[in-house]
Amino acid sequence: MSKAVVLALLSAGLFCAVSKAQAVSAELQCQLQVPAAVHGTSVWYQMGYPFNLTANNLGLLPGSTLYQMAEQAFGLWQQGVSETTVMAQVSQRCASFSAAELNREYSFFEEEGNTPTHLTACGDMTTTVVQSFALLDGQPLTLSNFKAVIIGEEQKPAVTRLIVQAFNLKQQGQLETSILEQTFTYCQQQSAEFKQQLAAEFYAE
Structure with missing residues (x-):
């Protein structure tokens, strides 16, 4: 199994773990969701996947905060900007969401392979x-x-x-x-x- 595939599987697991977390502060949610959006999309983008399939592979619910940030990150990867820039811009986007919005469900993945x-x-x-x-x-x-x-x-x-x-x-x-x-x-x-x-x-x- 290639490193890219391993990373992709790990990113999918991260999305599931983040999604099932109990309600926490907006700051903590951003600490979890921003890297998940940035690194999760990076893996699939580098493998040549379009965004719609990337979002599905990551188990994202359309319209959710994580979906919106992943879509933004993916667009930035397409523009060829640096990871630092992607992280900064997605972090700004995350800061615009309320804690209530960030704590809503954003993944259709179920734990233990029950999706x-x-x-x-x-x-x-x-x-x-x-x-x-x-x-x-x-x-x-x-x-x-x-x-x-x-x-x-x-x-x-x-x-x-x-x-x-x-x-x-x-x-x-x-x-x-x-x-x-x-x-x-x-x-x-x-x-x-x-x-x-x-x-x-x-x-x-």
Whole structure:
């Protein structure tokens, strides 16, 4: 396992730990949330992930304080500014929130691996699908070949829809980060039933 992946897993654990903390002062919440936002987004940004998938990988609830600070940090990383600048600007943003706002729930991660799988299936499956382009290993980029390296001969309707979505974007000449972003967005826009089916198909093994 690469150092980047280890750091990513650690950052996800940090977000979970921060989120489940009891109500504390705004100052202490900022001491916890600012580094989590800055370092958590840095890991995924360096691996080429878009923000929407980064936020999902970190278990962030949209609209929460940590989500807002992570979005700001991610935008600053994209601008190429230094970590010191990112930390300073996100710290200023954190100081604008009240203690009540900072103490609200901001993660959908559950402890001890109890996070509902339909909340993580879109992110995990999107990542798997896009990374699978590299597994073609010189084979022609056709839909049948692409499906084969991911699911073989298995019939997985929900997974197949994401495969087709990513394949079409690849055929359009989209870059990997864009394919990740658009495929994940497509998945998130689907019904709850679709996500449950996707989770059942993806995590079946």
